[in-house]
Amino acid sequence: MKRTVLLLPDQLNLHRGALADSSPADTTVLVIDSDRYLASRPWHRQRIFLFYSALEHFLVELRSAGYQVIKIRAANMADGITQYRNQHLTAELIAGEPNSISQQYALNQYGIKLVPNDFFLTSRSDFQAWANSQKSLKMENFYRQQRVRLNLLMSGDEPVGGKWNLDHENRLPPPKGKSDYPKPRQYEFDEIDEAVWQELATREITLWGDEPDGSWATTRAGALQRLTDFIAQGLADFGAYEDAMPQNSWSVYHSLLTPYLNIGLLTPAEVISAAIEKYEQGGIPLASIEGFVRQIIGWREYINGTYWHFGTGYEKSNNLNADRKLLPLYWDESKTKMNCVGSIVGDVKARGYAHHIPRLMVLSNLALLAGVEPTEYLDWMTNTFVDAFDWVMVPNVIGMGLHADGGKMMTKPYVAGGSYISKMGQYCNGCFYDPKLRVGETACPFTTLYWDFLDRHRAEFFNNHRMRQQYFGLAKLSDLAELKLRAQQVLTGLANGTI
Numbered sequence: 001m002k003r004t005v006l007l008l009p010d011q012l013n014l015h016r017g018a019l020a021d022s023s024p025a026d027t028t029v030l031v032i033d034s035d036r037y038l039a040s041r042p043w044h045r046q047r048i049f050l051f052y053s054a055l056e057h058f059l060v061e062l063r064s065a066g067y068q069v070i071k072i073r074a075a076n077m078a079d080g081i082t083q084y085r086n087q088h089l090t091a092e093l094i095a096g097e098p099n100s101i102s103q104q105y106a107l108n109q110y111g112i113k114l115v116p117n118d119f120f121l122t123s124r125s126d127f128q129a130w131a132n133s134q135k136s137l138k139m140e141n142f143y144r145q146q147r148v149r150l151n152l153l154m155s156g157d158e159p160v161g162g163k164w165n166l167d168h169e170n171r172l173p174p175p176k177g178k179s180d181y182p183k184p185r186q187y188e189f190d191e192i193d194e195a196v197w198q199e200l201a202t203r204e205i206t207l208w209g210d211e212p213d214g215s216w217a218t219t220r221a222g223a224l225q226r227l228t229d230f231i232a233q234g235l236a237d238f239g240a241y242e243d244a245m246p247q248n249s250w251s252v253y254h255s256l257l258t259p260y261l262n263i264g265l266l267t268p269a270e271v272i273s274a275a276i277e278k279y280e281q282g283g284i285p286l287a288s289i290e291g292f293v294r295q296i297i298g299w300r301e302y303i304n305g306t307y308w309h310f311g312t313g314y315e316k317s318n319n320l321n322a323d324r325k326l327l328p329l330y331w332d333e334s335k336t337k338m339n340c341v342g343s344i345v346g347d348v349k350a351r352g353y354a355h356h357i358p359r360l361m362v363l364s365n366l367a368l369l370a371g372v373e374p375t376e377y378l379d380w381m382t383n384t385f386v387d388a389f390d391w392v393m394v395p396n397v398i399g400m401g402l403h404a405d406g407g408k409m410m411t412k413p414y415v416a417g418g419s420y421i422s423k424m425g426q427y428c429n430g431c432f433y434d435p436k437l438r439v440g441e442t443a444c445p446f447t448t449l450y451w452d453f454l455d456r457h458r459a460e461f462f463n464n465h466r467m468r469q470q471y472f473g474l475a476k477l478s479d480l481a482e483l484k485l486r487a488q489q490v491l492t493g494l495a496n497g498t499i
């Protein structure tokens, strides 16, 4: 008798998860289109479109490979499964282990058999074993172990080039006057894209952000083209400009592969293999390949591992007692005069994407400095980014961006004033504010709030030896009282959209 695979929409791969080793002769594929899921958030148009259209394309691929595909539209996942079971009384349902804790809980409740999740290079149990063997969850230690385990960029027992991490070479600001960054490929809408977009328009759903404009492929073929483009045009300079924030390129030399890795259209193994092959042909600096490998086998796996390690409840952490509502500027860039924030929110609105430094050092930094309630910001990030899923957003926002977990993940908060953004970006020249000023009408809000944050959170961070320099700087400020007053004005202005 045929088994039924409940296909999860972020597991679009015939060779992974529940579909691995399946054939049309022994497997029926079931998809539940849940109204509740669609109505659960105010989605960025491009994020929800990519998610739905990639699924539809994958279903076409399955049908043309001979699979029977049954799609049920239902009020929610549970109703859809019940409908299917009522029609197929003896069917055994299996699924790949989901990528989210709540979904895993739900599928267990519905009695669905789960097969191990192999969409990552590190199994959940292997990460757990590593985490249990550590005093603190330092990503660098995990990454080194991954390099050895996967035998990547190794020369015997030593890292190629003698150093594990070449990040110090990878912090160049955007070069002045440079305009020839790689231009990301635009993808044509096909009939399936058109149909998906028309169908979404008929559903009960709240949307924001710009309409799909071809920035993101919705097929594996398109994802592979993007991988090829990155290897040819981006990889060589990826490392050096990994943290750069030029104003004239939203993508810089970034791979733009996370949306595809996170829905299964690409696997981390094939991405790494393509990058290493190119490096071995020559012409790619070691700092670039090392930086890229670290993102894939280090950070990405570490984030997934910590998500499962910390488990249920972690997403509600709020150790700094931040209680401010989400700032209006996150929805509407016209609600701020800060050029960096306005430009980046504009980029995010345009295509549901910003690379890791604008996310961390501008958008999240501002939310942390302003004391935005973590779940408010987490929701916005999850609604918005084309590569957003619980496993990636929860640790990135709660642990890394907002330091809301009391330091379980990071030993110090990622906070910075305007000087960091001024050094790594090109926004300050055209800004109403001055990154060097901390008081007065034109003081950079980041700079003012940075010092105010350190002062507000003395109890939490003063004895943190990694923050000694910062508190040393704070002690030398002669205008702290004035700065604190300005910080209150800034916080009020951020809340009412006038800063």
Ligand code: SF4
Residues within 6 Å of the ligand: 338, 339, 340, 341, 417, 418, 419, 421, 422, 427, 428, 429, 431, 432, 433, 434, 435, 444, 445, 446, 447
């Ligand atoms: Fe951003 Fe401050 Fe620079 Fe303006 S001055 S662009 S607010 S960092």
